[in-house]
Structures are given as structure tokens and as C-alpha cells.
Amino acid sequence: MSATLPAAGELNPARRSSNLLSIASDFVALTRPRVLMLVLLTAPAAMALGREGWPEPGVLIGVVLGTALIGGGCGALNAWIERERDAKMKRTMDRPLPTGRLKPRQALIFGLLTSGLGLGLLLAVGGGLSATIGALTLLHYIFVYTLWLKPRSPQNIVIGGAAGATAPLIADAAVSGTIGVWSLVLFAIIFLWTPPHFWAIALYRKDEYAAAGFPMMPIVVGNAATRKKMLAYAFVLWPVTLIPWMGGALGPIYGLTALLTGGYFVASIARARRIARIEEDRRVFAISIVYLALLFAVMMLELSLG
Numbered sequence: 001m002s003a004t005l006p007a008a009g010e011l012n013p014a015r016r017s018s019n020l021l022s023i024a025s026d027f028v029a030l031t032r033p034r035v036l037m038l039v040l041l042t043a044p045a046a047m048a049l050g051r052e053g054w055p056e057p058g059v060l061i062g063v064v065l066g067t068a069l070i071g072g073g074c075g076a077l078n079a080w081i082e083r084e085r086d087a088k089m090k091r092t093m094d095r096p097l098p099t100g101r102l103k104p105r106q107a108l109i110f111g112l113l114t115s116g117l118g119l120g121l122l123l124a125v126g127g128g129l130s131a132t133i134g135a136l137t138l139l140h141y142i143f144v145y146t147l148w149l150k151p152r153s154p155q156n157i158v159i160g161g162a163a164g165a166t167a168p169l170i171a172d173a174a175v176s177g178t179i180g181v182w183s184l185v186l187f188a189i190i191f192l193w194t195p196p197h198f199w200a201i202a203l204y205r206k207d208e209y210a211a212a213g214f215p216m217m218p219i220v221v222g223n224a225a226t227r228k229k230m231l232a233y234a235f236v237l238w239p240v241t242l243i244p245w246m247g248g249a250l251g252p253i254y255g256l257t258a259l260l261t262g263g264y265f266v267a268s269i270a271r272a273r274r275i276a277r278i279e280e281d282r283r284v285f286a287i288s289i290v291y292l293a294l295l296f297a298v299m300m301l302e303l304s305l306g
Contacts, residue, residue, distance in 0.1 A: 022101075023101075023102075026096040026101050026102050027076075027096075027102070027106075027110055029095065029096055030072070030075055030076040030079050030095075030096060030097075030102070030107055030110060030111070031071070031072030031073075031075045031076060031114070032071075032072075032075035032078075035071070035075065035164075036068055036071050036072060036075070038289070038292060038293065039067065039068065039071045039164065039167050040064055040067070040068055040071075040167075041292075041293060041296045041297065041300075042165075042167045042168055042186060042190055042292075042296050043063065043064050043067050043167040043168060043170065043171040044060065044064060044171065044300060045168065045186060045296055045299045045300050045303060046167070046168035046169070046171040046172045046175075046182065046183040046186050047059075047060060047063065047171045047172065047174070047175045048300075048303040049182040049183075049186070049244065049249050049250070049299070049303065050180065050181075050182045050249050051175070054303070054304075055175050058125070059125055059126070059174065059175065062121055062122075062124070062125030062126070063122065063125055063126050063130065063170065063171050063174040063175075064171075065118075065121060066118045066119070066120075066121035066122035066125060066126065066130075066134065066170075067118065067122070067134065067167050067170050067171065068118070069114050069115070069117050069118025069121065070114075070115055070118035070119060070122070070134045070137060070138055071118075071167075072114050072118075073111045073112070073113075073114035073115025073116075073118060073138065074111075074115070074137075074138060074141045074142065074163070075111075076107050076108075076110050076111030076114060077107075077108070077111035077112070077115070077142055077146075078141070078142070078146050079095060079096070079097055079107055079111075080097065080104055080107040080108045080111060081142070081146050081147065082146065083097040083098060083104060083107075085212040085213060085214070086098045086212075088208070088211045088212045088213075089205070089208040089209070089211065089212050090205075090208055091201075091205055091208055115138055118134065119131050119134050119135055119138070122134045122170065122174065125174065126170070126171075126173065126174025126175075127173070127174060127177060129173040129177060129178070129179075130170050130171075130173040130174035133166055133169050133170045133173055133179075134166075134170050136166075137163050137166045137170070138163075140160070140162065140163045141160070141163035141164075144159065144160060144163075145159070145160025145161075145163055146160075150214060151213060151214060151215075152215065153215065154215050154216060154217045154219070154220040154221065156214075156215075156216075157194060157195055157198045157199070157216075157217075158194075158195050161191060161194035161195065161198070162191060164190065164194060165187045165188075165190035165191040165194065166187065167190075168183040168186035168187050168190070169183050169184075169187055171183065182244065182247075182249055185240070185243050185244060185247075188240050189237065189240055189241055189292075189295070190292070192233055192236055192237040192240060193233075193237055193288065193291075193292050195229070195230065195233045196229075196230035196231075196233045196234050196237075196265075196269060196284070196288060197285065197288040197289070197292075199216075199217050199218070199226050199229065199230050200230065200272075200281050200282070200284040200285035200288060201285055202216035202217055202218050202219075202226070203218050203223060203226060203227070203278065203281035204278045204279075204281045204282045204285070206218045206219060206223075217229065223276065224273070224276065227269065227272055227273040227276070227281075228273065230269050230272075230273075230284070231266070231269045231270060231273055234262075234265055234266045234269050235266060237262065237265075238262035238263065238265070238266055241258040241262050241295060242255060242258050242259065242262075244258075244299070245258060250299060250302050250303075251302055251306065253298060253301070253302055254295075254298050254299055254302050257294065257295065257298045258295060261291050261294055261295065262291075264287070264291070265287060265288065265291045268280075268283065268284050268287045269284055272284050
């Protein structure tokens, strides 16, 4: 008895499901989910810091989701703009566009739809000011950072990094209709953390950025000068992270966490500067992620318990 062959064009259901999952995974990859996780971690705290408790669940979820959609849209549009440069870097050459798994048109449409949905959700749940900050974040990231600064200036991540720090401002505006002092403090924490975090990547991916034509700080001023700048930012960041505790918005658990982790972050950069090896820069990069995540996780824990 001969086996029955599938009809022409017919796919095995398991293979069809696998293909759909693969395509969905590629679209998710466009949003830079690991970066989004840090963005999402920084937004909720701004809705409760300095207030009596958390907002209603619908507002909390809507604002966080809207912010995430805008962030994901930024990532997809960035991938569309930089697809040719991404193909020249080992760090990015396996992304969906350089490999051809997705077409540029698909990424562009996905980025525009995702961003638009995020802005619409913020407007509906958080109001006009929250949606306006979201729109300005999107414009700043695409036009100021991606198109203008990143290919031209070693200060790209310093100025452009402001786009990654606006989640607390969006969240605060959604709850209160204004931008308060505590959301500005959280903005400052993320803004000051961003350069040493990204310059650590630029140090151990220096040759790749050079091949792609990005004038990152180590390429322009050298490794030693970049590590010195990283240390300066970390020294300024350290006391800023203590402001919520010193101002009475958070308690001793957060204060001790900020004091110890900030000191460790500074020490890790000082060590990398002294040893001057790429392995140490990679270590600083990993520490920076844990540092920011731990700060905001403890922040939300205290806000939930208090």
C-alpha cells in the first residue's frame, strides 16, 4: 500500500504552525524585547511614587501596554532604517531584516501600526499629555537619534538616550495630568545610566560599529577616554539614585539597595578602566542591566508593601 502524498501546496499542520510561530517570533524580535523589559520596569514606579497607592488596574495596564507598544514600534522602525548597517555587524546580522526572514515593507508597516496603536491607547487611557510625550519620544528616537545623531556624532547615545528615559514621564502624566518631580528623578536615573551602559557595548563591539559606520565614542576618542566618561556618569548617577530615599518617597530597603549597587557599579567601571580589557567592559555591560533592573524592582516592591 503506497503512502498518500500531500496535495500540491498543502503544508503539514505541524509545519504550518511552526512557520507561523517563526514569523511571529521575528516580528517580536523587531521590538527588541530585552530592551522593552527595562522600559516596562521603569514605567509603573512613576505611577505610585509620592502617591497613596497604585492607580486602578485598567490605567496601570493600559499605560504600561501603550508605552510598550511605542517602544516596540521604535525598535521596528529602527530596524527598518538600519537594516543595511545591521547586516555589517555580528551583533545584529542575524536579525529578521538582514537575514531576509522579513521584508523591509513588513517591518515598516509593523512599526507604524504598533506605534500608532500605542499612541492611541495612551490617549484613551492616559490622556493628551501622556500621548504627546509618547509621540515626542517616538519622533526623537527616529529622527533625532536614529537618522541624525547615531550616524554622525559620538554623543548619539547621550542625547538620543533621552528617548529611552521617558517611560516615567509618560506614566506620571497619565495618572496626574502633569510631570512631577519624582518622574523627573526617575527620568534622570535612566538618562544618566544609559551612556555607561551603551558605551560598554561600544567598547567590546568597537570593530563592528566601525564597520557599520557608526561613530561611537570609543572609535572617536579611544577606549581609555570612553571608560573615563563612563566613570564620570556613574559617579553622578550614584547620588541621584538616592534622591527618592533622601526625599522620603522610598524607605531604607531601597536606600540601602541604591547605595550598595551604585557603589558596585562605580567600582566595576573603575576596575574596567584600570585593567583595560574588553572582557571587563563586557562585565560592566552585564552589571549595568542587573543594576537598573534591581533598582526599579526594589522600588516597586517598597511601593507595593508601603
